[in-house]
Every structure is written in C-alpha cells, then in structure tokens.
Amino acid sequence: MNEKILRISRLSIIYGARRGFVKAVRDVSLDLYRGECLALVGESGSGKTTLALSIVRALPTNAKIVSGNVYYHLDNNKEVDITKLTEDEMRKIRWREIAMVFQGSMNAFNPVLKIGDHFIETAKAHRFAMDKNEIIEKASNLLSLVLLDAKRVLNSYPHQLSGGMKQRTLIALSLLLNPKIIIMDEPTSALDVVSQKVVLNALSNIKKELNLSMIFITHDLGITAEVADRVSVMYAGQIVEIGNVFEMYYDPLHPYTQGLLKAIPRLRGSVNITSIPGSPPDLINLPPGCSFHPRCPFAMDVCRREEPPMIEVDKNRFVKCWLYMKK
Numbered sequence: 237m238n239e240k241i242l243r244i245s246r247l248s249i250i251y252g253a254r255r256g257f258v259k260a261v262r263d264v265s266l267d268l269y270r271g272e273c274l275a276l277v278g279e280s281g282s283g284k285t286t287l288a289l290s291i292v293r294a295l296p297t298n299a300k301i302v303s304g305n306v307y308y309h310l311d312n313n314k315e316v317d318i319t320k321l322t323e324d325e326m327r328k329i330r331w332r333e334i335a336m337v338f339q340g341s342m343n344a345f346n347p348v349l350k351i352g353d354h355f356i357e358t359a360k361a362h363r364f365a366m367d368k369n370e371i372i373e374k375a376s377n378l379l380s381l382v383l384l385d386a387k388r389v390l391n392s393y394p395h396q397l398s399g400g401m402k403q404r405t406l407i408a409l410s411l412l413l414n415p416k417i418i419i420m421d422e423p424t425s426a427l428d429v430v431s432q433k434v435v436l437n438a439l440s441n442i443k444k445e446l447n448l449s450m451i452f453i454t455h456d457l458g459i460t461a462e463v464a465d466r467v468s469v470m471y472a473g474q475i476v477e478i479g480n481v482f483e484m485y486y487d488p489l490h491p492y493t494q495g496l497l498k499a500i501p502r503l504r505g506s507v508n509i510t511s512i513p514g515s516p517p518d519l520i521n522l523p524p525g526c527s528f529h530p531r532c533p534f535a536m537d538v539c540r541r542e543e544p545p546m547i548e549v550d551k552n553r554f555v556k557c558w559l560y561m562k563k
C-alpha cells in the first residue's frame with residue numbers, strides 16, 4: 237500500500253463572506269494511497285467537506301483556492317494537478333477517476349425515476365460506452381456488492397427504499413463508471429445505528445472486492461475503526477494528526493483527538509460522556525498560535541504565541557502539537 241494515488245500539497249481555501257474571508261482549509265498536505273480507506277474526522281465546520289469538494293473541483297463559487305495543489309496519479313504513471321485542469325479535462329476525471337457521494341444526496345434522487353433508470357441516466361450523462369443491458373448487469377453486481385437485493389431495488393422508486401438502502405444505492409451508483417477513488421461525505425450520519433452498521437459493512441465489502449481508494453468523512457471517530465486504515469483529524473481548517481486507525485484509537489496524541497475519543501459514547505462501562513469544552517474558533521478571526529489552544533487542557537505559553545509545525549513522531553505518524561516537539 238505504498239503507491240500514492242492522490243497528493244494534496246499545502247492547500248489553502250477561503251470563502252468570501254460578508255464579515256470577511258473564512259479560512260476553511262489552511263495549508264493542508266495529505267496523501268491517499270492506492271487501496272486504502274482514509275477517514276477525515278473533525279467537528280462540524282472544520283473544513284472536511286471543503287477539502288473534499290476541492291478534490292472533485294465542486295467548490296461553491298465564493299470559494300477560492302489561494303495556494304497549493306491537488307495531484308492525481310493517473311494509471312499511465314502521469315500526475316495531473318486538479319487545481320490547474322480546465323473544466324473539460326476535469327469532466328474526464330470526475331466520476332470516471334474520482335467519484336463523490338455528497339452529504340445529504342440521498343434526497344437528490346429523482347422521485348419519478350426507478351432506481352434502474354438512475355443507473356441508465358447516469359451512464360448516458362457521462363457517455364459511458366455500455367448498452368442498457370450491460371448497464372443493468374453492472375448495476376446489479378454493484379448493488380449486490382453493497383448488500384442490496386439488486387432486482388428489487390432496480391425496480392423500486394426512491395421513496396420505496398429506506399434511508400440506509402438509498403445511501404447504499406448511491407454508493408453503488410457512484411461506482412458505475414469504475415472510479416479509482418470514492419469520496420463519501422458523512423455517509424452514515426443521517427441513519428439509525430442498525431442502518432449505519434449495514435452501510436459500514438457494505439463499504440468493507442467494496443474495499444475488499446474492488447481495491448478502491450476511499451476517503452470517508454465523518455465527525456464520529458468511533459465509526460472510523462470499522463472501515464478506515466488511516467485517520468486524519470481536522471481542526472479549524474488544518475490537519476492536526478495523522479496515523480493508522482489503531483494508533484489513533486489506542487494512543488491518540490493530539491489533545492483534540494483525545495477529546496474526540498472521549499466524546500464517543502460507549503455501550504458498556506462508563507456512561508460518563510465527556511465532550512470537548514468550548515467551541516471551535518471563528519475561521520475569519522483565528523486566535524494566534526495553535527488554533528486549539530483556547531480549548532486545550534495542556535496549553536503552554538508557546539501554544540498561545542506560535543503555530544506548531546507538523547511533527548513526524550514515528551513513521552507515517554504526524555501530530556501538529558508543541559507537546560511533541562523534541563527540545
């Protein structure tokens with residue numbers, strides 16, 4: 237799992253707003269390897285969706301990439317910088333190379349079209365060279381892969397499916413054009429616990445069968461343990477910690493990650509659910525130093541003054557926190 241398929245390098249994105257510029261993504265560098273599932277975790281407003289939208293170049297019109305690059309590694313060993321592609325060139329990447337299941341898109345199904353027609357329309361819209369029968373056969377395979385009764389679902393209207401079934405159908409639909417990367421923004425957040433579990437099982441299945449690379453966005457660190465290989469934690473537009481899922485779970489380094497873990501409700505044992513006191517900073521007027529210092533139980537003088545660098549504490553283990561700076 238050493239070949240990089242996506243390389244985000246020092247990316248910064250702002251939104252123009254009435255009060256000023258919202259610094260939604262700040263100097264983010266992040267790699268995605270072939271075949272891995274990377275979870276992007278953080279509270280609401282930490283910049284996860286903005287970062288993901290920049291990868292498929294679907295940012296709102298008031299957003300601006302102020303610096304940095306997003307390199308995508310094509311199969312022919314060439315790298316393209318997504319931030320520099322024309323809209324025509326980008327059309328060949330979106331869906332075919334990188335697909336995204338947007339937050340809340342469960343409600344975007346056309347209510348008068350059966351699910352089978354959604355697959356056919358999607359293939360047509362992207363001029364996918366397959367006839368109707370081939371599309372339906374492919375759709376059936378994908379729907380089975382996400383643990384759905386393909387025949388029944390293809391003949392159903394969207395309103396006949398539960399939330400969890402719709403979410404899995406969307407995931408299957410996003411795979412229709414054989415993308416190499418699939419980005420899922422909060423795919424389980426609107427679902428009950430049982431449906432969440434089935435969606436996670438479906439994702440594990442896809443990962444096993446298709447050897448895709450995945451970016452899984454969630455605010456719930458607990459969920460990542462089920463599917464992710466690596467976890468990157470975002471806070472106030474920055475990545476503050478990256479590591480493999482077990483390290484993050486059993487030995488979180490950043491005080492923010494430690495707080496996120498404490499906020500996970502446990503089924504057994506203590507019912508004392510502690511969350512992180514305070515709230516994330518205003519991304520228009522950021523505090524000096526480390527953005528987390530106003531909420532950090534370990535804040536030192538240096539944290540209030542200077543922003544910490546990203547420190548490599550071990551191989552592939554990074555944390556942006558002064559506590560880990562070797563003297």
Ligand SMILES: Nc1ncnc2c1ncn2[C@@H]1O[C@H](COP(=O)(O)OP(=O)(O)OP(=O)(O)O)[C@@H](O)[C@H]1O
Binds near residue numbers: 252284285287455
């Ligand atoms: N179109 C927009 N115009 C102005 N500000 C925006 C816009 N979209 C997002 N923002 C702001 O950018 C910041 C990052 O938002 P983003 O949606 O990327 O975070 P997130 O971590 O994905 O949160 P959530 O889980 O709630 O979607 C937030 O402060 C948000 O208010």
